[in-house]
Amino acid sequence: MSPALTSLRPDLSVIAQNVEPGARVLDVGCGDGALLAALRDERGCDARGMEIDPANVAECVAKGLPVIQGDADEDLAFYPDASFDYAILSQTLQTTLRPAVILEELLRIGGRAFVSFPNFAHWRVRLSLLFGGRMPVTRLLPVAWYETPNIHHVTVDDFRSLLDERGIAVEKSWFLNGDKQTSAAAANFRAEHAIFLLSKQR
Amino acid sequence: MATAPTTVASETLTLPGPLQLDCGRQLDRVDVAYEAYGELSPARDNAVFVAHALTGDHYLASPHPITGKPGWWARMVGPGKPIDTNRFYVICANVLGSCMGSTGPASLAPDGKPYGMRFPVITIRDMVRAHVALLDALGIKRLHAVVGGSMGGMQALSLAANFPERASAALVLAATARHSAQNIAFHEVGRQAIMADSAWQDGDYYASGNRPEKGLAVARMAAHITYLSEAGLTGKFGRNLQDRAEKTFGFDADFQVESYLRYQGISFTDRFDANSYLYITRAMDYFDLAEEHGGYLANAFRTTKARFCLVSFDTDWLYPTAESRNIVHALNAAGAPVTFVELSAPYGHDSFLLEVPALDRVVTGFLDQ
Numbered sequence: 001m002s003p004a005l006t007s008l009r010p011d012l013s014v015i016a017q018n019v020e021p022g023a024r025v026l027d028v029g030c031g032d033g034a035l036l037a038a039l040r041d042e043r044g045c046d047a048r049g050m051e052i053d054p055a056n057v058a059e060c061v062a063k064g065l066p067v068i069q070g071d072a073d074e075d076l077a078f079y080p081d082a083s084f085d086y087a088i089l090s091q092t093l094q095t096t097l098r099p100a101v102i103l104e105e106l107l108r109i110g111g112r113a114f115v116s117f118p119n120f121a122h123w124r125v126r127l128s129l130l131f132g133g134r135m136p137v138t139r140l141l142p143v144a145w146y147e148t149p150n151i152h153h154v155t156v157d158d159f160r161s162l163l164d165e166r167g168i169a170v171e172k173s174w175f176l177n178g179d180k181q182t183s184a185a186a187a188n189f190r191a192e193h194a195i196f197l198l199s200k201q202r
Numbered sequence: 203m204a205t206a207p208t209t210v211a212s213e214t215l216t217l218p219g220p221l222q223l224d225c226g227r228q229l230d231r232v233d234v235a236y237e238a239y240g241e242l243s244p245a246r247d248n249a250v251f252v253a254h255a256l257t258g259d260h261y262l263a264s265p266h267p268i269t270g271k272p273g274w275w276a277r278m279v280g281p282g283k284p285i286d287t288n289r290f291y292v293i294c295a296n297v298l299g300s301c302m303g304s305t306g307p308a309s310l311a312p313d314g315k316p317y318g319m320r321f322p323v324i325t326i327r328d329m330v331r332a333h334v335a336l337l338d339a340l341g342i343k344r345l346h347a348v349v350g351g352s353m354g355g356m357q358a359l360s361l362a363a364n365f366p367e368r369a370s371a372a373l374v375l376a377a378t379a380r381h382s383a384q385n386i387a388f389h390e391v392g393r394q395a396i397m398a399d400s401a402w403q404d405g406d407y408y409a410s411g412n413r414p415e416k417g418l419a420v421a422r423m424a425a426h427i428t429y430l431s432e433a434g435l436t437g438k439f440g441r442n443l444q445d446r447a448e449k450t451f452g453f454d455a456d457f458q459v460e461s462y463l464r465y466q467g468i469s470f471t472d473r474f475d476a477n478s479y480l481y482i483t484r485a486m487d488y489f490d491l492a493e494e495h496g497g498y499l500a501n502a503f504r505t506t507k508a509r510f511c512l513v514s515f516d517t518d519w520l521y522p523t524a525e526s527r528n529i530v531h532a533l534n535a536a537g538a539p540v541t542f543v544e545l546s547a548p549y550g551h552d553s554f555l556l557e558v559p560a561l562d563r564v565v566t567g568f569l570d571q
Binding site for chain 1: 570
């Protein structure tokens with residue numbers, strides 16, 4: 001594996017290694033473009049992004065990445081059906097106004113979707129709430145309730161039940177504990193972070 | 203290597219054939235005045251065409267012959283600058299209908315007299331046709347990029363849409379795909395000010411030695427307000443009085459903002475022709491890129507292979523961000539690679555011409571590919 005891929009944030013590294021080379025990819029909430037640049041440079045992808053923060057967009061443009069300043073809640077509607085092979089939503093689902101609608105949009109635009117999020121049922125989060133009696137502030141959820149952009153906290157099990165309800169198939173899943181991958185067994189309790197590769201159920 | 207830009211000082215090309223216009227007429231013996239900076243590569247693939255705005259000209263990065271001021275985008279174009287003349291061969295041409303060397307209403311018609319109002323009504327696409335004819339003459343098949351702000355952005359969009367094989371990239375700043383009712387309304391105020399000036403003489407004023415300077419100055423004053431932000435005007439002038447301690451209870455320029463606008467209006471008449479102002483504002487008002495392509499803006503970009511970058515400014519109320527987003531959505535629908543950012547800058551529509559460091563980074567990054 002190339003150094004450019006391993007230096008990515010762990011969830012992005014998993015995604016980058018599992019995107020087919022040469023694919024058309026839309027990264028929704030692409031931040032400073034680290035994943036896009038890796039996909040373009042290491043995987044030969046046609047990688048495009050959407051990002052809400054103008055400073056991040058300017059940084060992406062300076063790297064030569066095609067990124068649109070936009071809001072996933074509003075601007076995904078303007079992409080045609082199946083215009084990408086993959087849509088990626090990393091650590092953004094829990095910040096959106098209507099996560100279920102966003103999931104449907106991702107699968108409409110891309111044939112498949114990578115979605116990653118911090119697991120609100122991780123044991124540290126549970127202990128923090130159980131014993132602290134306050135909204136948890138942990139390594140992956142470092143911001144207090146009144147300032148956090150995370151308005152729709154979600155657990156691995158919650159997410160799976162939403163997928164069932166919407167007829168969305170899980171092609172593959174990965175779970176991270178710290179920066180290491182962990183098994184799917186008891187992931188709802190043990191994983192700090194979950195990554196799913198999704199497609200529409202046939 | 204920070205050397206002075208290599209300049210081919212103000213060449214004028216007479217187009218070899220007639221120019222067919224959207225209005226159905228054609229113009230013979232069209233002159234296109236232009237300046238070029240840098241060196242064209244042996245493969246002729248490093249050309250960047252910069253399209254100027256309504257009252258701009260081809261003095262992009264070299265001093266203006268009338269005002270003596272630096273080129274209108276000297277901060278952006280030059281050796282080591284975002285549009286780097288050490289790397290790119292940068293061309294800027296005076297638009298058709300203007301008055302700085304390209305054929306316009308002040309030019310002589312075949313009968314030896316100035317066209318005046320006999321000049322055909324032109325469009326943004328007609329301006330682009332003249333640019334493309336210039337590129338043909340220079341032997342440039344495909345631009346590395348076409349770049350423009352405001353009306354220059356309209357030309358960049360029009361070139362990418364109507365001549366999709368001629369540009370690999372289009373950089374469109376503070377622009378719109380069509381003029382809104384409000385845009386047209388402001389232009390109509392300016393045109394009426396010119397035409398209400400008795401010196402206008404139905405546009406046939408060139409031989410009289412009496413030009414409609416008052417009307418043109420008022421047109422410029424009204425337009426100039428639309429280029430600035432309310433906060434910018436307040437910050438610069440507030441309600442400050444001009445060289446006096448008290449209001450005079452008269453109609454002199456008591457306020458600094460009045461004095462500033464009067465100066466902007468009067469100095470403009472030294473360098474611009476009133477009829478050109480009528481014709482170019484008309485071309486902008488007629489601009490509707492969707493209308494040219496069956497009513498769907500996305501259709502305008504179906505065949506383009508170019509990369510696009512659109513930039514809007516948060517204080518621009520002339521062509522607000524929603525207009526750029528409209529273009530971005532159409533480009534997305536057409537599958538074109540597009541970058542878009544709304545930058546924060548205090549200067550209103552004119553921000554694209556002024557000191558906005560974030561814009562420099564965007565331009566550098568986009569042209570670098």
